[in-house]
Amino acid sequence: MSECRNSPFCQCGCDDYAPGTADPVTGSPEMFEGHGVMPSGDDFMTSDVIVELVKSSATDADVLWAARVSTLGEVAQTDQYDEDLSKRDRGLINFLMRDRHGTPFEHNSMTFFIQAPIFVFREFQRHRVGWSYNEESGRYKTLGPRFYAPSRERNLVQYGKPGAYQFAEGSDYQHRLVWHELSVTYTQAWESYQRMLTAGVAPEVARLSLPVGVLSSMYATCNARSLMHFLSLRTKDERAAVPSFPQREIEMVAEKMEAEWAKLMPETHDAFNRNGRVAP
DSSP states (O other): OGGGGGOTTOSSSOOOOOTTOOOTTTSOOOOOTTSOOOOOGGGTEESOOEEEEEEEEOOHHHHHHHHHHHHHGGGGGGOOOOSSOOHHHHHHHHHHHHTTOOGGGGSOEEEEEEEEEHHHHHHHTTOOTTEEEEEOOTTTSOOOSOEEOOOTTSOOEEESOTTSOEEEOOOHHHHHHHHHHHHHHHHHHHHHHHHHHHTTOOHHHHGGGSOTTBEEEEEEEEOHHHHHHHHHHHOOOTTOSSOOOOOHHHHHHHHHHHHHHHHHOHHHHHHHHHTTTOOO
């Protein structure tokens, strides 16, 4: 097995790895020999994303008030709604969702703190209507050192045609290879970034050495209607009338956002699911 110790992704079934690397399947990256002291464990590479609801003004009653102003005028806002809505109230929300009367779902607000790799945020920026973003800036602060790497549960092999891709789990070798290559790449990129900063290079220039796998953070504010549109495209759900094929990493963010929204507006969320997860 001596030759295996020279290959961090051997295919012979042994558990040996090159000196200075971590097991890319079961362990976290450690210090790589010849690269100096690096952060270890989850401080350097993570397979998770963070989503926190930091502020909200969003209830099912907001939808009812907005809808009923068309027939009641200003007195609609004085109506009081219990936490458990009446059958009539639930029916109105379902009617609005089913027939795609969308504007009543806009009179609410949710602000999320999101930490994810930069490539996820680049997909996020495609959603512009009803969204506001403020992201941390590599011009004004030092980024990292935290990078994303897919977990063992993340499918790696893509097949099929554009617009209808399917994914398979991938072999043990492929998972080991991904972790090893990302570990090496991230380590080299971070050291390059640090060398330029130490030499006095402006952060906005030094950051050019960092890959899209580096973690960033932002505040994202939306309303229920814009969030439903986001969820319809960025989640894969058997209840969806229109199929979607999201990249897994942005789907991870979407799933956590949806869980928070469902607590705030359970009847609206239920109507969204019962009507094919199509944004009104």
